[in-house]
Every structure is written in structure tokens, then in C-alpha cells.
Amino acid sequence: MNRSKLTPNQLLSMAAHEMRSPLTCIKGYLTAIKDGVVSDEGKDKYLGIAIEEADKLIDLLEQVMTISRLDEMLTSPQKEDFDVSELIRRVIIEKYNDIEAKGHSISAELPDVAIAFADKLLIKKVIANLVENAIKYTPQGGNITVSTHDDGDKFVITVRDTGVGIKDEDLPHIWDSFYRSTANDPTLYKGHGLGLSIVKEILTSHGESIWVESEYGKGTAFRFTLSKQK
Numbered sequence: 644m645n646r647s648k649l650t651p652n653q654l655l656s657m658a659a660h661e662m663r664s665p666l667t668c669i670k671g672y673l674t675a676i677k678d679g680v681v682s683d684e685g686k687d688k689y690l691g692i693a694i695e696e697a698d699k700l701i702d703l704l705e706q707v708m709t710i711s712r713l714d715e716m717l718t719s720p721q722k723e724d725f726d727v728s729e730l731i732r733r734v735i736i737e738k739y740n741d742i743e744a745k746g747h748s749i750s751a752e753l754p755d756v757a758i759a760f761a762d763k764l765l766i767k768k769v770i771a772n773l774v775e776n777a778i779k780y781t782p783q784g785g786n787i788t789v790s791t792h793d794d795g796d797k798f799v800i801t802v803r804d805t806g807v808g809i810k811d812e813d814l815p816h817i818w819d820s821f822y823r824s825t826a827n828d829p830t831l832y833k834g835h836g837l838g839l840s841i842v843k844e845i846l847t848s849h850g851e852s853i854w855v856e857s858e859y860g861k862g863t864a865f866r867f868t869l870s871k872q873k
């Protein structure tokens with residue numbers, strides 16, 4: 644079975660499973676506070692954790708909603724000419740707070756204008772997911788580079804980081820829904836393993852390719868193709 648694409652039932656059952664643990668945790672902390680068994684100092688800490696767990700649930704819901712809408716969006720993609728350099732700059736601006744919060748530096752090596760032909764909203768999701776991963780899987784003070792290269796027929800867009808890297812044995816699985824490398828501490832790197840399956844599905848349906856090069860402990864580069872303006 645191609646695990647990168649789940650049936651709606653599989654998606655629902657896996658998402659429900661993923662929701663149980665944050666919800667149990669939130670309920671536990673709130674109950675402890677209500678029962679008055681937590682000191683004032685502990686209260687702040689518990690509420691902080693409950694908020695973090697709620698954020699996780701929101702992320703998960705957003706990704707599951709994206710996936711459930713994806714089939715429809717992919718059967719009638721709204722393809723148009725757009726400037727991918729501008730789109731990349733916009734994603735970087737939107738993620739800038741997260742980039743700064745981790746003390747990363749980011750550079751963009753982009754042509755002034757690079758007109759591609761694709762569903763702009765979906766390609767924005769692709770770029771945003773790859774940049775989010777680069778930010779997340781790079782320890783404090785790393786470097787992220789986003790570049791566009793003109794390959795003649797197509798553009799090739801690269802998102803590179805100086806992060807934790809991916810082990811060879813994980814590489815074939817990272818595109819699967821809900822797959823997360825066991826090499827990474829889940830308390831340090833939060834997520835549900837849905838981002839790359841969404842990325843892959845969007846690009847595959849566009850007839851584009853994506854590939855990854857990674858050195859464990861050194862960093863990762865994701866590269867994907869994009870058709871030029873018609």
C-alpha cells in the first residue's frame with residue numbers, strides 16, 4: 644500500500660488516535676487545577692503545557708482539514724502564472740518570527756522574477772511546509788537557504804538547512820502520513836508527520852518531482868521542480 648496516501652477512513656482513525664493523548668493530557672492538568680491539588684506556581688506551568696497541547700491539536704486539525712480538502716483541490720487545480728520568487732519571499736516573511744525565535748539566519752538566492760505555472764495556493768503550502776521543517780529540525784542558530792535555479796525546462800527550488808539531518812533508514816519513509824523519525828526527541832520536535840505527505844501529493848498531482856539529500860547530523864536539502872509559465 645502506498646502509505647503516503649491514506650483512505651479517508653484511515654486518516655480519520657489515525658487522526659483520532661493522535662488526538663487522544665493531547666486531550667487526555669489537557670483534561671488531566673485542568674482537573675488537577677480544578678481539584679486544587681496544584682500549587683500556584685505549578686498552575687502556571689500546567690496551564691502552559693495545556694496550551695501547548697491545545698496548539699498541537701489545532702495544528703493536527705488544520706493538517707487533517709488540508710488533507711481532506713486536498714483531493715477536491717487537486718482534481719480541479721487553479722493553475723495560473725505567478726512569480727515564485729515573490730511567493731518564496733512572502734513565505735519567508737510569514738515565518739520570520741519563528742526563524743528569529745530560533746536565532747536562525749535565512750538567505751534567499753532568487754531571480755528577481757521567476758514566472759511559474761501551477762496552483763499558487765498549493766505551491767505556497769509546499770514551500771511553507773519545507774521551510775517550517777527546516778526551521779524546526781535545525782537546532783538554535785542554524786542557516787536556512789531557499790534558492791531557485793533555472794533548469795531550462797523548469798525551475799528547481801531548494802530548501803536547505805544545517806539541521807539534524809535524516810538517517811538513511813528513515814529517508815524512504817518520510818513521505819508517509821504520520822511517519823516521524825524515531826531519531827528525533829518528540830518532546831523537542833513537535834509534529835504529526837503529515838507535512839511531507841501533503842507536499843508529495845501536491846507535487847505529484849502537478850506532475851512535478853521532489854527529492855531529498857540529507858546527511859545525518861549535518862543538514863538536509865529538499866528540492867522540487869516547478870513548470871515555467873506557459
Ligand SMILES: Nc1ncnc2c1ncn2[C@@H]1O[C@H](COP(=O)(O)OP(=O)(O)O)[C@@H](O)[C@H]1O
Binds near residue numbers: 806817
Ligand atoms: N528539514 C528536515 N530535517 C530533518 N528531518 C526532517 C526535515 N524535514 C522532515 N524531516 C523528517 O521527516 C519527518 C516527516 O516530516 P513531516 O511530514 O513534515 O512531519 P512533522 O514536521 O510533523 O514531523 C519528520 O518527523 C522528520 O523526522
Ligand SMILES: [Mg+2]
Binds near residue numbers: 775776837838839
Ligand atoms: Mg513538518
